[in-house]
Amino acid sequence: MSLRSAILGLLNKEPMSGYAIKTLFDEAINFIWQAELSQIYRELDAMEKEGLVTSSIEQQHDRPNKRVYSITESGRARFMEWLTAVPEQFLVPKRDEFMLRFFFGSLAGDDVMKRSLEQMLLHVRKAREALLEPMRIAARHPGDALMARADRACREDRYCGFIKKRALMTYETMIRWAEECLAELK
Amino acid sequence: MSLRSAILGLLNKEPMSGYAIKTLFDEAINFIWQAELSQIYRELDAMEKEGLVTSSIEQQHDRPNKRVYSITESGRARFMEWLTAVPEQFLVPKRDEFMLRFFFGSLAGDDVMKRSLEQMLLHVRKAREALLEPMRIAARHPGDALMARADRACREDRYCGFIKKRALMTYETMIRWAEECLAELK
DNA sequence: TTTATCATGTAAGTCGTTACATGATTGA
DNA sequence: TCAATCATGTAACGACTTACATGATAAA
Numbered sequence: 001m002s003l004r005s006a007i008l009g010l011l012n013k014e015p016m017s018g019y020a021i022k023t024l025f026d027e028a029i030n031f032i033w034q035a036e037l038s039q040i041y042r043e044l045d046a047m048e049k050e051g052l053v054t055s056s057i058e059q060q061h062d063r064p065n066k067r068v069y070s071i072t073e074s075g076r077a078r079f080m081e082w083l084t085a086v087p088e089q090f091l092v093p094k095r096d097e098f099m100l101r102f103f104f105g106s107l108a109g110d111d112v113m114k115r116s117l118e119q120m121l122l123h124v125r126k127a128r129e130a131l132l133e134p135m136r137i138a139a140r141h142p143g144d145a146l147m148a149r150a151d152r153a154c155r156e157d158r159y160c161g162f163i164k165k166r167a168l169m170t171y172e173t174m175i176r177w178a179e180e181c182l183a184e185l186k
Numbered sequence: 187m188s189l190r191s192a193i194l195g196l197l198n199k200e201p202m203s204g205y206a207i208k209t210l211f212d213e214a215i216n217f218i219w220q221a222e223l224s225q226i227y228r229e230l231d232a233m234e235k236e237g238l239v240t241s242s243i244e245q246q247h248d249r250p251n252k253r254v255y256s257i258t259e260s261g262r263a264r265f266m267e268w269l270t271a272v273p274e275q276f277l278v279p280k281r282d283e284f285m286l287r288f289f290f291g292s293l294a295g296d297d298v299m300k301r302s303l304e305q306m307l308l309h310v311r312k313a314r315e316a317l318l319e320p321m322r323i324a325a326r327h328p329g330d331a332l333m334a335r336a337d338r339a340c341r342e343d344r345y346c347g348f349i350k351k352r353a354l355m356t357y358e359t360m361i362r363w364a365e366e367c368l369a370e371l372k
Numbered sequence: 373t374t375t376a377t378c379a380t381g382t383a384a385g386t387c388g389t390t391a392c393a394t395g396a397t398t399g400a
Numbered sequence: 401t402c403a404a405t406c407a408t409g410t411a412a413c414g415a416c417t418t419a420c421a422t423g424a425t426a427a428a
């Protein structure tokens with residue numbers, strides 16, 4: 001039911017279309033939550049049936065019309081309930097295929113694993129750069145409008161900053177780990 | 187299809203029952219992969235139909251009989267194929283409800299979030315201790331048989347050590363992050 | 373006596389991915 | 401002219417969880 005909460009949280013700020021929700025997922029919380037458009041549309045549909053949101057068609061001349069969803073009082077209540085509830089999970093159960101392969105690393109051999117680690121380093125360093133770039137732009141052009149919507153919204157919110165920090169720390173830990181493994185394998 | 191690979195990888199070492207596989211999941215790779223018993227039984231069944239494993243009933247007097255699965259040549263080939271393939275995912279897409287709540291932290295208020303962080307710290311510190319304890323035992327009693335099966339198997343395998351190291355580094359990063367957030371909120 | 377461990381399975385339901393279908397506008 | 405962005409949806413499938421059903425033995 002967390003997808004629901006995520007959608008309600010975004011709609012809590014302002015009404016928007018399913019497509020816009022998907023964009024925000026990708027821009028603002030892709031490190032925390034992802035969802036396919038098809039899943040979002042299905043969920044919005046179910047939520048409307050339960051009275052958590054309402055929708056109406058907005059006519060557009062230059063683009064396809066869109067269905068704009070708004071949160072209802074009932075939806076807002078449901079969201080606040082979830083938001084202030086005591087969390088029961090702190091360690092996300094994850095399924096990491098890369099690490100699973102690593103677990104059987106001895107069978108694959110050190111060379112295969114070394115290449116795997118190097119590939120992984122490339123990817124994670126790239127992700128780290130992608131995260132840092134908007135921060136650097138913001139630092140160079142303070143108060144500028146060069147930023148993406150999500151980044152502007154984030155600058156005003158300390159919790160958003162906490163999340164970015166965690167993403168950064170996580171990437172850096174992964175990089176350090178991979179480097180140390182590689183050093184030990186050589 | 188990674189659950190399949192995980193199971194094949196365990197059976198590659200020795201034949202065992204579904205229940206024993208579940209135990210190994212929990213003991214050895216719970217940081218990387220988890221599966222419910224029902225899922226394991228279902229998967230074993232499907233794998234047997236595809237000829238990747240075979241099974242036979244082993245009679246036991248003091249305990250319920252068990253169905254012991256063995257990997258076939260076809261299964262072994264399938265496993266090695268997966269193991270040496272080039273991984274295409276390095277960053278696990280995760281869905282973290284705790285962090286999602288955090289994203290809407292401003293709406294919940296600092297007090298709620300502070301309590302949430304403190305709770306999280308308790309859990310992660312406990313998980314870190316649970317990970318470190320067998321390591322300490324191994325250090326105090328070298329070559330001793332006090333260890334759990336999984337820990338003994340792990341000591342002989344450097345990749346298993348890499349995985350534990352990553353788990354430890356991850357926990358420590360989470361702890362550091364939470365502490366810094368708390369400091370900033372006070 | 374109750375709980376934990378060992379042991380296997382079925383059924384229903386939820387959540388998530390992938391593929392398919394459609395179509396307008398804008399910029400390279 | 402081709403790709404990208406905007407925009408909405410359906411259908412099928414795959415993966416995972418939860419609940420249910422059963423039952424033995426051993427230890428606290």
